Every structure is written in C-alpha cells, then in structure tokens.
Amino acid sequence: MLRLEDVTVAYGRVTALKGVSLELREGELVSLIGANGAGKSTALKTVSGLLRPLSGRITWDGEPISGLLPREILQRGIAHCPEGRRVFPHLSVRENLAMGALLRTDSAGIASDLEAMYARFPRLKERAAQAAGTLSGGEQQMLAIARALMSRPRLVMFDEPSLGLAPNIVEQVFSIVQEVRREGLTVLMVEQNALAALSLCDRAYLMETGRVVRAGTGTELLESSDVREAYLGGRAFAA
Numbered sequence: 001m002l003r004l005e006d007v008t009v010a011y012g013r014v015t016a017l018k019g020v021s022l023e024l025r026e027g028e029l030v031s032l033i034g035a036n037g038a039g040k041s042t043a044l045k046t047v048s049g050l051l052r053p054l055s056g057r058i059t060w061d062g063e064p065i066s067g068l069l070p071r072e073i074l075q076r077g078i079a080h081c082p083e084g085r086r087v088f089p090h091l092s093v094r095e096n097l098a099m100g101a102l103l104r105t106d107s108a109g110i111a112s113d114l115e116a117m118y119a120r121f122p123r124l125k126e127r128a129a130q131a132a133g134t135l136s137g138g139e140q141q142m143l144a145i146a147r148a149l150m151s152r153p154r155l156v157m158f159d160e161p162s163l164g165l166a167p168n169i170v171e172q173v174f175s176i177v178q179e180v181r182r183e184g185l186t187v188l189m190v191e192q193n194a195l196a197a198l199s200l201c202d203r204a205y206l207m208e209t210g211r212v213v214r215a216g217t218g219t220e221l222l223e224s225s226d227v228r229e230a231y232l233g234g235r236a237f238a239a
C-alpha cells in the first residue's frame, strides 16, 4: 500500500534519513521505534509531504507520491497526527474537527463523521465550543486523533501519541489506535514507548541514526536481545 524505497532526507547539512526503505500493507499496524533523533518523525513528515526527499521513491498504491503537496497527500487518504498534538489552540474543538475535514466536500458525510467522533470521544462533545488550547493534554491528544480521522483516511500516521500523558490516558490512546486499526484503517505509529508499540503492532521497524536497522514482527523485535537491551531496559518480555 505504502512503500518507501531508499529515501534520503536532509535538513540542510543534517541528513536525517539515509536510504530508508519500508512498507505497509493494507490493514496493518506498523510501529516505528528508535532513540531520539533516529529519524522517525522525519519519516512521517516525508510521507505526508511536509519534507521532500533528496532521493528515493515513495509510492502509494503503486503511484509515486514524493513531491506532492501535503494537501494532495491528504486527499489520497494519508492523515498525519503530529507529535505534540498541534491542535489549533484558539479554535474551538468543533472548529478543529472541521479543519480535519477541510478537503472533503460531502457535507452529509462530514456531519455524520462529526457525530461519530463525538460518540467515540464524549469529552470532545462536552467541550465542543471550548478553545482547544484550554483542553488537558489527554483531551488534546484525543482531539488530534479525531481531527486526523475526520479526513476519512485509509492510512493514519500517529507520531508519539502517548507522549507526556498520564498512564491511564496512555492506555486509552493505545486502545483507540487498536480500535482504529480494527475498523480497517492502516496505521503507522511512531512511539518512544517501545514495549507498547511492539506489543500492539503487526510489524515494526527499528531505526538508528537515520537508518532502518531491524525489521520484523512485533514479537520478533520484542524477543531480540539488542532491542530489549536498548529500548526495554533489558527486561525480558512476558507474553
């Protein structure tokens, strides 16, 4: 469905992705893990058109998409739920959700999706008229997820959805990620919480300094001694 082949991306003289190749099949939940600065967020930003690769190819259903504008990528069904939520703080919850549907023209569909989001996230319904910047961190994360889903994507990319949230909220966020996937969406998730990311996913890629250094099923990576040492504090994984 999505394929990156030998993708290189630089910020000026800093090369953040050095020939990254990875793929997602329809309906999969794929995690991207690795230390700070490994290039995980850069990979997502490149897929969503915020950054342009210096070289390499990105294809979506076999069609090249590198070089397209972010809105063109969104129109093709790829939504990005960015790190740090990035809700529009001065807009209301409802307006933030509407922004997610900005490129859609099916007003009846938008209205019914809005109701579906309110049913899934009752807290957002209660706070529909409230400025998004006044929501708690957990509520803002729910809003960022709902906003991404309002575009009716086929692929949704979550960048560090659990970052800075209380443990009970983290659990909720991960259960939403799983729910979204069960509903048939394909998910690409960047996570610092490697244990959770590997436990939830079908497959995962481990990145180090701009390269993919390991790929496999979540279980394979959980069981690999170097992943355990580096990311799980050496703890054995009890299934």
Ligand SMILES: Nc1ncnc2c1ncn2[C@@H]1O[C@H](COP(=O)(O)OP(=O)(O)OP(=O)(O)O)[C@@H](O)[C@H]1O
Pocket: 011, 014, 015, 016, 034, 035, 036, 037, 038, 039, 040, 041, 042, 043, 192
């Ligand atoms: N706007 C930028 N300008 C210059 N260098 C950048 C910029 N954004 C990221 N980088 C560099 O690119 C590299 C990869 O960063 P990236 O944010 O993709 O890593 P990451 O794996 O997502 O890490 P984190 O978990 O800390 O977000 C890092 O060395 C980082 O310093």
